[in-house]
Amino acid sequence: MGVGNFVIGVVGKPSAGKSSFLNSATDAVAKVGNYPFTTIKPNHGITYYQIDCPCKKYHKEEFCQPKYGKCVDGARFLPIEMLDVAGLVPGASEGEGLGNQFLDDLRGADVLIHVVDVSGTTDQNGKVTTGYDPINDIDWLHSEIHNWVYNNLKKKWVGIVRRHKALKCNAVETLTNQLCGYGTNAKLVGRFMDKLGLKEPLENWDDETLHKVVEAFLDERFPTIVALNKIDLPESGKNIEKICRKYGEERVVLTSALAECFLRKLDKQKFIKYYEGTEFFDLAEDQVDPSPEEKLKTLDDKTRNRLEKVQDMVLFRYGNTGVVECIRKAVKCLNVIPVFPVKNVNNFSSGRFGTKAVFSDCLLVPGGTTVREFARIIHPELDKYYQYAETIGNIRLGEDDLITYDNNIICIKTSQVIQKKNDDKKKDNNNNNDSNNSKDKNKNNDNE
Ligand SMILES: Nc1nc2c(ncn2[C@@H]2O[C@H](COP(=O)(O)OP(=O)(O)OP(=O)(O)O)[C@@H](O)[C@H]2O)c(=O)[nH]1
Ligand SMILES: [Mg+2]
Structure with missing residues (x-):
């Protein structure tokens, strides 16, 4: 079972840094350029949302084998799809710029990250300028989406x-x-x-x-996190203060997509070991007796200077690049609960023959999902042959019980063994889910 059911939409005016943000948070390689409308077709990527894995609490780390994403010492990384929606411009809801096509792409998103160029070096159409007030962009995007639905x-x-x-x-x-x-x-x-x-x-x-109705609808349907991007530029400081004063800090995150891309690239090329979401990284000279796979390469002077600049302008000043924080906040807006379906609530096995794998599956479900609805989300046959469900301590759960963080390790008992071929079909579906295929996206949460 994949966790591909939720989609984060990355939106904003041209040249705000949406594709850079996508590239920094996923393995995508979307085209980036300092001219408007670099992106025409929406780009997709898979990002990861980090939670505490129950394998740590139950001391089963060595047997934890996620089918999707990964688990590193009890930190579970759940895959989530991210969609880079190309440059909206003022009047898009009336067909301006690339028009309604891009507003239509938003329909696939469950939560939005609005990337704003906080440096004020690009105007409302994404053209290079100086002294533009980015506060305009925040209200503008909201009213553009509002007008689209209202009209x-x-x-x-x-x-x-x-x-x-x-x-x-x-x-x-x-x-x-x-x-x-x-x-x-x-x-x-x-x-x-x-x-x-x-x-x-x-x-x-x-x-x-x-x-008023449209406004209330949008608040519920498209919760939005604002990423104040390009904080590495010296022009950004005064704008950040002003925007945070107006909008508060709850839904605003300071980001440098460029810095995050740079750090992740150096990590991939084994020049640094970067601890994502933090200000920390290791260099070759920090390593004591590294294994051959962990051994880092020495940086050349030019790259070292650039790294020092990123440290000065972003990491020391703001604590991190903000990209991981942004994803965390976006997923939090969705009010979802991770659920671990298991075959056995005593040993947490996933029931795969010949393995001791535990907690292989994890699914994010919307708050308010009942146990029976969850069975249906996993597989129609679990619903069809549903007998009862239980959680840790063999405690039985009622069909209408809500899923919470206290009962989210669940075994569904059925009156018939679910056929292996269904498992395979399920696996195939979910492989699709996990591989950027949003067309077949099963939006159980929204369309029931
Ligand atoms: N200094 C700085 N530049 C950035 C940052 N993020 C993006 N950029 C630059 O901003 C320019 C536009 O970036 P893109 O990621 O292509 O912007 P976009 O929003 O996808 O633009 P469109 O596809 O045209 O809508 C590029 O030159 C990026 O290198 C950042 O955090 N800091
Ligand atoms: Mg782009």
Whole structure:
């Protein structure tokens, strides 16, 4: 089972650094350029979200064998898809620049990272300038997405109301019907309508109310983390302060995609050992008796100078490049829980013959998922032949129990053995999931 069900969309104006961000956080090699619209088709990559693996708590590290991602000394790296949505420009919702095509690409994303060029050295269209105020970009992107959804609804509003009345629907039903194209389900619509607490019936909504509804929808459907990028440039300092004062720090992260790309590249080429998400790295001269695989190469003077600059401008100043932090915050917005389905809750085995592998599978599910829904997410046959579920200590779980961090190691018992060929089919599906194939993406969480 893969963990490819969630997608982080990377958005922002041209030349903000979206492709650089994707390259820095994944193994993708998207084209980067200091001119607008370098990216035309969206790029994909797989990034990793780090959690504590239960193998550490239960002292099973040596048997931990994730099918997807990896586990390093109890730190579990769960694969998540990332999508680089090419340069939106002001007026995109009206068809400007590359227009609606790119707003449409957003439909595949569950959470957004808005990459902002905080240095103010590119204007709203991504052209080189000086002294541009990046605060404009944050509000602009939000209103662009807002207008896109609002205009689509508004165009059809008279017909929507007519149908709503004729079919005697409630507001949640009508909105679910209208918003399902954005990867939305009744649960999500119910949630934001509850928060909004509107009293007027849908047929009486005026434009102002419709704007409020769209706003509440976007908050729920596209939670957004703002990456203030290019912090390595000297012009960035004063803008960072101003933006953090206005937007607070909860959803804002300071990043240097360029620095992260550089550090990861040096690590890959074995010039440094870089500890991702931290300010630390080792050089050849720091190593004592390294094994041949770990032995680092000596840096030339030019690369060493550049590394020192990255240390000065980014690592010492801000603590890290911000890229890992950004992914952590984005996934946190999704309010998901990692679940470890096992064949046996006493030894945590995944039931693969001839191996002692434990915790092989891990799936991220949306908060609010019940045990029975989880069975369905893993495989339709687990749902079909479902008998009961249990967690650590052989404690039985109710079908309607919510999955939490306290019961997220789960064994589903079935009345029939699930056929091996299904396992194989499942494996194939998930291999697809894990290999940048977003077309077949099974958005269980959204479309139930
Ligand atoms: N100094 C600095 N430059 C950066 C950083 N991130 C990206 N850049 C530069 O900004 C320019 C644009 O980067 P891209 O990653 O191509 O930007 P993009 O947002 O994908 O642009 P489009 O594809 O045109 O929409 C390139 O010259 C990058 O090297 C950063 O953190 N610091
Ligand atoms: Mg690009």
